[in-house]
Amino acid sequence: MQPHFSPITAVVIDDNEAHRELICKALAEVAKGWSPICIHEHAHADEALAELPAEGISVIFCDYILEGASGLDWVPDFVRADVGPVILMTASGNEEIAARAFRSGTTDYIVKSTIIEDPESLREAITESIRRYQLGRSNRDLARRLKLANNELTSINQELCEVTDTAHRFVEDVAHEFRTPLSVISEFASILSDGIGGELSQTQREYINFVIDASRDMANLIDDFLDTGKIRAGRLNANRQEHSLQDIISSTRLLLDARAKIKRSTIRTEAPDDLPKVFADADKVKRMIINLAINAIKHSPYDATVHIIADQPTPDDVRVRVRDSGPGLADKIATQLFERFQQGEAQPASFDKGFGLGMNIVRELAALNLSTLSVDNQPGQGCTIAFTLPVHTTSSILNAFLKTCERRSADTILTVIRVVPARSEAAPNSVRNRITAATRATDIVLPTLEDRSIIVVGETDNPKSWIERMRLDIGNSIKSDPKTKPCVFRSEIIGTWSIEDALQGISSDIALTRKAAAHA
Amino acid sequence: MHESILIIDDEPGITIALMIRLQNAGYTVNHAINGLAGVEAAALHRPDLVILDVRMPDVDGFEVFERIRRLPGLTDTPVILLTANNCEDTLQRSLDAGIDAFIAKPFDSSVVLQRVRELLSLCPKGVEDG
Numbered sequence: 028m029q030p031h032f033s034p035i036t037a038v039v040i041d042d043n044e045a046h047r048e049l050i051c052k053a054l055a056e057v058a059k060g061w062s063p064i065c066i067h068e069h070a071h072a073d074e075a076l077a078e079l080p081a082e083g084i085s086v087i088f089c090d091y092i093l094e095g096a097s098g099l100d101w102v103p104d105f106v107r108a109d110v111g112p113v114i115l116m117t118a119s120g121n122e123e124i125a126a127r128a129f130r131s132g133t134t135d136y137i138v139k140s141t142i143i144e145d146p147e148s149l150r151e152a153i154t155e156s157i158r159r160y161q162l163g164r165s166n167r168d169l170a171r172r173l174k175l176a177n178n179e180l181t182s183i184n185q186e187l188c189e190v191t192d193t194a195h196r197f198v199e200d201v202a203h204e205f206r207t208p209l210s211v212i213s214e215f216a217s218i219l220s221d222g223i224g225g226e227l228s229q230t231q232r233e234y235i236n237f238v239i240d241a242s243r244d245m246a247n248l249i250d251d252f253l254d255t256g257k258i259r260a261g262r263l264n265a266n267r268q269e270h271s272l273q274d275i276i277s278s279t280r281l282l283l284d285a286r287a288k289i290k291r292s293t294i295r296t297e298a299p300d301d302l303p304k305v306f307a308d309a310d311k312v313k314r315m316i317i318n319l320a321i322n323a324i325k326h327s328p329y330d331a332t333v334h335i336i337a338d339q340p341t342p343d344d345v346r347v348r349v350r351d352s353g354p355g356l357a358d359k360i361a362t363q364l365f366e367r368f369q370q371g372e373a374q375p376a377s378f379d380k381g382f383g384l385g386m387n388i389v390r391e392l393a394a395l396n397l398s399t400l401s402v403d404n405q406p407g408q409g410c411t412i413a414f415t416l417p418v419h420t421t422s423s424i425l426n427a428f429l430k431t432c433e434r435r436s437a438d439t440i441l442t443v444i445r446v447v448p449a450r451s452e453a454a455p456n457s458v459r460n461r462i463t464a465a466t467r468a469t470d471i472v473l474p475t476l477e478d479r480s481i482i483v484v485g486e487t488d489n490p491k492s493w494i495e496r497m498r499l500d501i502g503n504s505i506k507s508d509p510k511t512k513p514c515v516f517r518s519e520i521i522g523t524w525s526i527e528d529a530l531q532g533i534s535s536d537i538a539l540t541r542k543a544a545a546h547a
Numbered sequence: 548m549h550e551s552i553l554i555i556d557d558e559p560g561i562t563i564a565l566m567i568r569l570q571n572a573g574y575t576v577n578h579a580i581n582g583l584a585g586v587e588a589a590a591l592h593r594p595d596l597v598i599l600d601v602r603m604p605d606v607d608g609f610e611v612f613e614r615i616r617r618l619p620g621l622t623d624t625p626v627i628l629l630t631a632n633n634c635e636d637t638l639q640r641s642l643d644a645g646i647d648a649f650i651a652k653p654f655d656s657s658v659v660l661q662r663v664r665e666l667l668s669l670c671p672k673g674v675e676d677g
Contacts, residue, residue: 207558207652207653209653210652210654210655211561211564214560214565215564218567218568
C-alpha cells in the first residue's frame, strides 16, 4: 500500500444525493492513513466540468445515469479535459455497460456497492487508474516528441537533398565550363595539324595528334559525365522512333575514323542490307556505339581493326557487336562486367574496371533503349561487347520493354492506357510527340496503331495520378508557347498488370484493338 | 571576288579558330566583338553571311539580328546564330525571328563551315565559290 506523493482530488458526479454522500464518505475513509484525498462533489456533470481543478491529478467518478441521461455522454468531455482518469460508477455490474464505458474512454468502471463496502478494492481501483492514466499521458508525450523529431529529421533530410543537388549542379556547371576552353584546344590543334599555321614535320603532326585525341577524349568524358547527371536527375528523356540501324552506324563513322587515327586503327562495319528497322533513340544508340568503339580502340594494339557488326539473332531483336583486337579482359573483370550488365542500371559512383565513365553511360543508355548488354570475352583474341535493340514491331518492343522492367524490379506493376487523338487532330503525330515528351524514360509509347490510337505503358500502379501528371505536363508545355495548338485526345485505362501477366494481357488487348479498327 | 562573312562574337578563342578556318576556305572574314560594333561592321562591309552570338555584353543577339536585317541590302542575308545552350526557348525564338540556322557552342568549326557553305549556296551571289 504505497502512499501517493502528490495530492489527489476525487471528483464525484452523481445526481442521487444519498449515493453521493455514501461515496464521499467511503472516499474519506480510504484516504485515512493512506493518502490525503480532496473531494469535490457535484450533482451535475456540466458543473463538474466547469470546476475541474487545474492542478494535480483528479480522479473523476462519474455515475452511469445522470438525470435521465447517460454519464457516458459526458465521458468524452472529461477525458478531453485530461486532468486524470475517469471512472464510471454503476449501480449494478453489466458487461455491456463495461464495454461501452471503456470504448468511450474511461480508465475503469466500478460498481457503487464496491466503493461503499470494499475499501481495499476502492484503493486499488484508484491506484490502478492513476497508474494507467499516467502511462497514457507519458505515451502521448512520447508520441508528440517522436513526431517533432520526425519532422525535424524530414526537414534536415530535405536540406541535405538540396545541398547535394546544389553540389551536383555546381560540379555540372564546372564540367560545362570546361567545354569552351577545351574546344579552343581542340580547334587550334586541329588547325595546326591541317597545316594552316604552316607545314608540319611528320613528328610535329604526330605530336599534335596526341593533343587532338586527348582533347576529344576529354570532350567525350564531359558529355558522358553531364549525361550521367541528367539521367540521375531524371532529366534525360528517350525519344524512341523507327530508325535504320545502318544509318545510325554510318553516322558514327566520321567521329570514329578521326579517333582511330591516333592508333592507326581501322574501323570495319558490317551490316546486312535486309536488317529490319529498329525502335530506338538514334542519338543515344550512336553514343553507345561510339563509346564502345572508342573503348575497343583503346584496348587494341596499334594498327589493329575494330569491328562493328550488326545482325539479327532473333526475330525480335537486332544486335550490335563491337569487337576489339586486344588481349581480352582478365577473367575477373569480364565476370564483374557481366554481372553489372545483369543488374541493369549503373551506379554512377563506381566505374567498370578497365572502362572508365564510358561504360557507365553505355549501361544507362542501354536501359533507355530497352537493350540487353552482353560481353563475350576471348582471352588472347579480343573482347566483344554487344547490345540489342528491339525490331520495330509492337510485340518485339513490348518484349524488350518488359525485360528491361524486370531487370529493374521484378515486382513492377504496369499500367496500360490507350490514347486516342481527336478526329480534329490533323497530325496524329503531334499528339504522339506530346505524349512522348510528357512520359518518363521508364514509360513507353508504342508505335501508333492502325486506328490512330496510341498505347502507352507505364511503370506505375496509380494510373489516375499518372495520367493526371501527363495531362498536366502537356498542358504546361502548351501554356508556355501560346502558338501551339492545343492537343486534344481521349485516354482510357486498359488495365494494370504485373510484368509476368503483362505480355499476354497487353498483347491480347492490342489484338482486340486491331479487330475493332478493322470493323470500324 | 570572295564572299565575305561577318562574325559578331565576344569570345576570343573559339571565334578566332573559326575565322582561321573560314579564311583558309577562301572567305573574307570580318570580326566584331560586341553587338553595336557588329551592326556598324555590317553596315560597312555588307557581308554575304553573318555569324552571330546570341549572348553578348551590350545588346541581345536577337536585337542585333533585327537591326542588321533592317539595313539596306541585308534583309535576306543568311544569319547563323550561335547559342550557349540548346534550350527550346532559343530555338523557337530563332525560328520565329527568321534566323536561318543555329549552332550550339562549343561548336566544331567543320560543322559551322558546312552550314556556311550550304547557306551561301542557297543564295548565290552570281560569283564562283572562293
